[in-house]
Amino acid sequence: MSNLIDGDHQFNHPNTRRRICNVCERPATVCLCDSIPAEPLSTTTQIVILQHPHEQRHPLATVPVLNKCLRNCQTLIGRRFRRGDSPLLDSLHDAAAEENPNQSLHAAFLFPGTDITPSMEINQWKSSFGDVDMNKFVLIAFDGTWKHAKEMVCASFPFLSKFATQVCLTYDFNVDGGTIFSSDLILRKEPFGGCMSTMEAVARCLRILEPNGVEIESKLIGVLRTMVRFQASFLKSTKTRPKLLKKGKRLEKD
Incomplete structure (x- = not known):
């Protein structure tokens, strides 16, 4: 494997194929x-x-980019949270089971909530919790398609519900989700209004939870x-195609 150096960046290009940055890995x-x-x-x-x-x-x-932006962020690969996946979550679960939770860690x-599992706005x-300066938070998020995320939440609920509260940002099931053509923060078509990428969701939450949340949100949103913008530059603008007449009607028209 050979390397190319461009300024402060080093790029790998095995077999002269496309170069990959060693830093951001893109x-x-x-x-x-x-x-x-x-x-x-x-x-x-x-x-x-x-x-x-x-x-x-x-x-x-x-998520890979989010992990490079935040020091205090861990990612687990899987389809559900359960005991043994994370020492942090295990400690919260055990404290709740002993009815002696750590009051400084929430x-x-x-x-998004449902009638069966309602959520609270973050x-x-x-x-x-009153004076947030005296409290610290653990934010748990799911990364996947809407279908996969629902499955992961359902599978993880018996474990998470013992010590974590279900929260949400603003959303509306009755409104269509945006696309890359309607927003400069959307990479893929979203299923309904209020849905967003994991990176944007975490940024919006940190704005609320962190003392300097506005600054953190601004930096993360800038990266997103x-x-x-990079992704949009590879896409052609969508134009409605003229409706084609059936062969018989076309001949009739001619």
Whole structure:
């Protein structure tokens, strides 16, 4: 394997194929090193992400980039959270089981609610603890398609519900989700209004949970916006095709 050096970036290009940046681990044509913080951002909030195995291989996944941007973020690959996956979550589970939870550490998992499993808006959840300067948070998120995320939440609920509150950002099941053509923050078509990439969702939550959340959100959103801009540059604008007449009617018209 040979390397090319371009400024501060080093690119691998096995067998003269496309170059991959050694830092952000993305193709050179969509390198994010100029956008990703030089040093990972520190947060008091601990972030735990469950990433579906299929999402791990998706070229538009935002979690690998998010991990490079945040110091206090861990990603687990799988289809459900359970005991033994994370020492942090295990400790929260055990403390709750002993009815002696650590009052300075509060956990929430991010997912829209239903009639059966209602969710609390994250602003309201955070406010319920009063002086947030005396509290620390654990934010749990799911990374996958909408179908996969629902399956992961359902499978993880018996474990997470013992110690974590289900929270949400604003959403609306009755509104169509956006696309890359309607927003500079959307990489893939979203199923309904309020849905967003894992990176954007974590950024919005950290704005609320962190003392310097506005600054952290701004930096993460800036990286995401660059990702979307790169992706959009490879797409052709969609134009409605003229409706073709059936052969018989076309001949009749001629």
